[in-house]
Amino acid sequence: MSPASVLDVVLAAAVLAVALVAVLLPSRRGAVSAFLVLGVVLAVLWARLDAPDIALAEAALGSGVAGALLMDTLTADPARPGRRAGRTAVVVGLLAGAVALAALTVVVRAVPDEPSLLPAAVAEEIHGAGADHAVTAVLLNFRSLDTLLEAAVLVFAAAGAGALVRTPVRAPDPVPAPVTALARVLLPALVLLGTWLLLAGTSRPGGAFQAGAMFAGALVVAFVAGARFAASQGTAARAWTVAGVLAFVALAAGTAMLGQGWLVLDPRWAGAAVLTVETVLAVSIGVGLAQVFVANSEARRVPS
Amino acid sequence: MEIALHAVATVLLLCVLAGLWRAARGPSTRDRVTAFALLGTTGAALLVVLATLTQTAALRDAALVLVALATVVVVVVTRGTAER
Amino acid sequence: MTAVVAVADVLAVLLLAAGCFFVVAGTLGLLRFADLPTRLHGVAKADNLGLGFITAGLVVHALAHGGGIAGGGGGAGGIVAKLVLVWLFALLGTAANSHLLAAPARPEPGAEEKPEREPGPGPGPETTPEPEAPATREAP
Amino acid sequence: MTRLELLLALGCAVLVVGLVAHLLARDLVRRVVALNVASAGVMIVLLVLATRGTEPDPVAQALVLTGIVIMAAITGLALALVRRVEAPEDEEAP
Structure with missing residues (x-):
């Protein structure tokens, strides 16, 4: 090094x-x-x-x-x-932190210096994985169960935040003119950027998560600019939020029925399957994160 | 050339750290957000410099993303408080 | 050919240095100016000019080297396009941001800090002229 | 001191700083921020360990990527809870 x-x-x-x-x-x-x-x-x-x-x-x-x-x-x-933390708590906390830091340092130093074997294993298997970019291949093929559960966590977060909203959606705040003008430019730009990241993800850095964040940003801008569709917490939004998990489960069930095992992709159609799931997942992440934001924002307007 | 890019990156990083002072100090939320808007631009400059330095094209995408979403953050913060 | 590359390198370094100067000026403005509008003014103008110079320097570099430090020519078109796109996004964002941030604000709900409390021990006027220069030069 | 050691130490330090602050902070939003800082420390350690070979380890990077998305979603949920906790008492409460 x-x-x-x-x-x-x-x-x-x-x-x-x-x-x-x-x-x-x-x-x-x-x-x-x-x-x-x-x-x-x-x-x-x-x-x-x-x-x-x-x-x-x-x-x-x-x-x-x-x-x-x-x-x-x-x-x-x-x-x-x-209240502020008491002096005893601070002292105990700092001591505990020092001990934890020492322990962590010992543990981390004990990690062997040799590189792990995983990159070689990934490089060996990547042909036929459905994506040329290693991280995307890991996320959507080799360790796709992790990604499935991550999508489930997102659904949980969106549902939880949505459940905390107490008031129905009220008329939005007046939107300043520059925000509307900005949204007209920013919204298509963000969607385009997200789509580019999504498509680029198969061969170079990028992919469903980054694209999903872009879509979420676009929806947040639309919401702030007062667009009705972005403020919706209705059935369509919920359906899109769970769509990522559903797409994954459908893929898993499909591969299981074809007799290859859960989420084991055939190299012949792995590329198509990965891109399809990625697209649904990106939109799902975008809508889910935007739902979390909208829920927070509506909670802001709870009348006192 | 490599040394020059390293130097530029270090200077820009120090600028980001300086921006932290304003973001932490305030005094108003708008001042903090102004600092963040500056950091979005400076951070994007830093990322494009690193993209050339390490020959990683994706970092230019990251710069684009950072600039675009910094704008989103500012729009979110200022809503409801700005007069028309 | 190598002479062209050498000239391009010198040009790129000069542009990068100019960019650094303006970014530093913008940051100083953010730190030292007395109130929000002046700070915004420093940030919006000087910093974008700095990003523009840095982008220009990297464009020159990409045209001369084709992307990397060691690489030959070619393949620079995409890089140049994306660098320009970054700068355009920054211009758009800063224009909108500055307007939104500078618009007269209602008192924020429960601002725990009083906006009157100004930091900075030094008096404003001495530091004012410095980032003023990029601001005036920015408008072509 | 090599780069690896420096950045590993940094990751551990950031993790502990975030955890201690999370335990000591009384303000709920500051607690959420501290938890995010702690997660950044974990990510630093993982990604530094991923750079040990000639090629960066894509498995560790994918893990961190998943972690970032989950942190963003959970931050949103936590903030919704904070707002609910700090909201004025509602009338229909028994």
């Missing part, structure tokens, strides 16, 4: 500094803002770590969708001033 370069050291210091600021600031607004900065810095770190997929996802989800969600919280009524 090469010695750390100046850029790496500065980057590591930056990540640690931003993380510390994000957790140490006493005000909610400061913490959230610093966390958004952390998203940007992390995207750069992932880029340095040879993980462009993750950099894309971090830019889209970490500082995009999650940022919008967190920032939107700040427009709600402020929290009642809570």
